[in-house]
Amino acid sequence: MIGPRRDSKWWGWGDPAVAPQLDQAALATLRERVGDLRPSSRMVELKDFELPDAEPLPQALVDAVGEENVFADAEDRIRHATGCGYVDLTRLRSGRLEQAPDAVLVPAGAEEVKRVLEICATDGIAVVPFGGGTSVVGGVAPLRGSHTRLVSLDLANLRAAEVDNRSLTARLGAGLRGPEAEAELAQHGLVLGHYPQSFEYATIGGFAATRSAGQASSGYGRFDSLVSSIRLIAPAGELTTLGTPHSAAGPTLRELVVGSEGIFGVIPDVTVRVRPAPRQRRYEAWIAESFEAGTEIVRALAQGPGLPDVIRVSDEEETEVSLALSGPRGVAAGLFGGYLGLRRRRNGSLVIVGFEGEEESVARRRALSVRELRRGAAVYLGQSAGRSWEHGRYQGPYLRDTLIEMGAMVETLETSQTWSGLGALHAGVGSAIRDSLASQGTPGIAFCHLSHAYPDGASLYFTFIARMRDGAEIEQWQQVKRAASEAIVANGATITHHHAVGHDHVPYMEAEVGSTGLDVLRAVKDQLDPTGIMNPGKLLG
Amino acid sequence: MIGPRRDSKWWGWGDPAVAPQLDQAALATLRERVGDLRPSSRMVELKDFELPDAEPLPQALVDAVGEENVFADAEDRIRHATGCGYVDLTRLRSGRLEQAPDAVLVPAGAEEVKRVLEICATDGIAVVPFGGGTSVVGGVAPLRGSHTRLVSLDLANLRAAEVDNRSLTARLGAGLRGPEAEAELAQHGLVLGHYPQSFEYATIGGFAATRSAGQASSGYGRFDSLVSSIRLIAPAGELTTLGTPHSAAGPTLRELVVGSEGIFGVIPDVTVRVRPAPRQRRYEAWIAESFEAGTEIVRALAQGPGLPDVIRVSDEEETEVSLALSGPRGVAAGLFGGYLGLRRRRNGSLVIVGFEGEEESVARRRALSVRELRRGAAVYLGQSAGRSWEHGRYQGPYLRDTLIEMGAMVETLETSQTWSGLGALHAGVGSAIRDSLASQGTPGIAFCHLSHAYPDGASLYFTFIARMRDGAEIEQWQQVKRAASEAIVANGATITHHHAVGHDHVPYMEAEVGSTGLDVLRAVKDQLDPTGIMNPGKLLG
DSSP: OOHHHHHHHHOSSOOTTOOOOOOHHHHHHHHHHHHOOOOOOOOOGGGBBBBOOOOOOOHHHHHHHGGGGOOOSHHHHTTTTSSSSSHHHHHTTTTOOOOOOOOEEESSSHHHHHHHHHHHHHEEEEEESSSSOSSSSTOOOOOOTTTTTEEEEOOOOOOOEEEEEETEEEEETTOBHHHHHHHHHHHEEOOOOOOOOTTOOBBHHHHHTTTTOTTHHHHHHHHHHEEEEEEEEEETEEEEEOOOSSSOOSSHHHHHHHHHTTOOOOOEEEEEEEEEEOOOEEEEEEESSSSSHHHHHHHHHHSSSSSOOOEEEOOHHHHHHHHHSSSOOSSHHHHHHHHHHHOSSOOOOOEEEEEEEOOOHHHHHHHHEEEEEEEHHEEEEEEEHHHHHHHHOOHHHHHHHHHHHHHHHEEEEEEEEEEEHHHHHHHHHHHHHHHHHHHHTTOOEEEEEEEETTTTTTEEEEEEEEOOOOOOOOHHHHHHHHHHHHHHHHHOOOOOOSOOOOOGGGGGHHHHHHHHHHHHHHHHHHOOOOTOBBBBBBBBB | OOOOOOOOSSSSSTTTTTOOOOHHHHHHHHHHHOOOOOOOOOOGGGGOBBOOOOOOOHHHHHHHEEEEEOOSSSHHHHHHOOOOSSSHHHHHHTBBBBBOOSEEOOOSSHHHHHHHHHHHHHHTTTEEEEESOOOOOSSSSSOOOOOOOOEEOOOOOOOOEEEEETEEEEEEEOBBBBHHHHHHTTTTTTEEEOTTTTTTTTTTHHHHHHOOOTTHHHHHHHHHHHHEEEEEEEEEEEOOOOSSOOOOSSTTTTHTTTTTSSSSSSEEEEEEOOOOOOEEEEEEEEEEEHHHHHHHHHHHTTTSSSSOOOEEOOOOOHHHHHHSSSSOOOOOHHHHHHHHHHTTTTTTOOOOOOOOOHHHHHHHHHHHHHHHHHHHHEEEEEHHHHHHHHHHHTOOHHHHHHHHTTEEEEEEEEEEHHHHHHHHHHHHHHHHHHHHHHHHTTEEEEEEEEEETTTTTEEEEEEEEEEEEEEEEEHHHHHHHHHHHHHHHHTTSSOOOOSSOOOTTGGGGHHHHHHHHHHHHHHHHHOOOOTTOSSSTTTTT
């Protein structure tokens, strides 16, 4: 039995021992772009943290999981009170939370989950399903809705791992973290291939509940496309979708459960498609003349036969700034600087491509990609720059902690659009962010990369950095977030490509699915969760 | 404006001029397998057909589409009273229908559809959306539910075709038939690539509403995977899903509309992903040592890099019988006979593989496939046998008419399962069909092919042929259908891989989605169609 985990920073991302520092050149770039930063002063000890009092829970609920699996001390309540978005971290650093679960329950398995939901439905206790707690959109915010009590249901013990080697499927427990799931599969020589930036801490259940996409999703497929069948334990009943490769028996209920973000019930396990572990991984970097040129290369690849497993094009701003910030300075930046010097230009767009699989498959697909890259006038920078990206692929959130500590607001957001609308979306959202930052007196950086390519379009992933408005951090963030979201909606794009809706994107759901769509989702919610205990305030608000 | 179409047999499939005949060898094979047939006597002239009287419709409904677009004569009512399943054809040949729409309405566009649904919802008139009328599972049966009046809503005039060349998407009207949609796309050098056996008469709206799969779906993708966005006009409102390539904004409502079989509302148009028209098509035949060996080859292909666009493995029985029946005798049968003679064996499994695309892509992918085929000890039969299959790919339903006329029951059914369960499913369903036929005193043929391959499994498509039980044709069919369906359910497989649920599969929906799943679908139905006018008796019963 695994209790609620405590192996990451309670106030930030991941392993406390990993603390990247910026070198002088990076600091200079940052100062040039966002002005002087004043180190963020607010940061309390855990023992001084202010939390609301916990409401007492009915004994039946405690008995449902056993007293030893009910955790109500401050640290566990704090660790289950937020996700890992900028706003979450800002609140945590303030040393005070207005909302926290009354307790964390850690059920031993699906039967206990069922029992917990029964009791909570009867007694009107809100339930927040909790996987890795890595939501950046308020997905695990302890919002009580119309209820006075709330528990966080930590699924860490749902650890099934059953492999069908012949069909290349695996039933994986919701509580398995990315590396844990891969370790189970590796025993069979298999791989899932789902690598979001949160990979090290996020869980299988969370991947399914949020319709996650990973860095290699162009090749392996988004998480939703990897799901062969899924189970949902809802207050009003249990739903298991058939594990056949395809069915024409009506609407696909699997797609109602995937992405349901805990508002219908709990996903105890997911059956996913897996594949043989790749024998080779080859990552390399290229430089395109511009973001537009890089985008056109990716379009050609996505609409032709040669789409790599990983494909990523940074816009000119991201190329310049992220290389400056992502120490250690060296390989990538050195190569890139050399290229720019050679071309006597300041601009260029970094392209990362990655291939995974059998040696022969990597060689074959790389040849197809290289042809398009060269046709699009991209220049090869080599494998070391690619490996440098690969090694740093999960480092973004660590760097964010460093920057927050220095007094910077750092946030990301993502969307997707068809190829026809991608240029306007890139320009519109970038301007909206920069204008909002400037209008608040905190001019900042907004950069973007294209990170998931489809035959009909791609996703854009924006990062922005600015000086914190001291004492008004959340208001500052809200203004930028609103401006960016409105630009996304105005462009007819989706409010989220892979971060999910959580609490933050609720205001944009009507633009996303329309009022009839909202009515349908509410009807499903009423059917499955008639007393509204499941993850109140998320997805539908 | 296109009225209700009359360009196919009202009593059978397709072009009346196409009437394949069996040669002596085929007749001998048939006699040997199913006994002597007595030509089906029952077949009346259209003028003698007995139909129930039509209920009068409110004037407002007539006005909604204009009087000239309301068709209430016998032929149009008959043509909209059934699909094209064996039971439908049996009823039509009897010269009498117990149910028919009161009229056929042919709206000019989406606005008129909306108006029709408003009036029908208010007045309690059942509505059956009608595309090509090619359902083989009772999908357009004029079942009134709790209503006394029923109209067939023929979508023939919903003929939008807007192409986004850059994003490779096209918005296609629900009323476009397969060849019409392809003709529109061909003007842009594009192709949809969706070729179900009903291709020539079925429509875009029907493909979406039934979650169709085509013969080349291993390569082009099933229809559901081609849908980028979809629109639904429901009595309670309109729903349009976002046209972005992907979104993580909650459950995918697109997947609730796709496969909804008209029970939630009308699909006026669908935006699909398209691709450049292939420059080359290469079809070829191989022979595997057995169905099991052929299946293993397909599994290797589907789990590796070389899956062809078309892949199809006939079991030993289908290989033998279908070659005997599918005149003209010649290329395929000759080659195959030669092979069997050479090997001095009676058995073998015909494998059809097809590649479409750029010459280079065809060559590259074929090389990968050939390697697996040879590794699995399959023997190459050549392109002419493959072309022979390609040319006859839409001929099955014509041959069925011939056989019915001769006094044979001919029906097909399909399912899918993971690779691990496929062998048991093949054996179980085959036995169930044969046993049911034998127990009725009409021993017959049951054969099967694997026709859609996925990394985790495949579909099986069964055909059965037996002597009609004269005067008890429908009861005979019901017994076999029930036996086969129960075998499918007992194997944990899906009740339908691509024919949809319609009316025939309703009894198996609980096994498919569970009682909670049914409750969810009913909740969605109640939300979108509160007065239950949309296609009563289908999908949910």
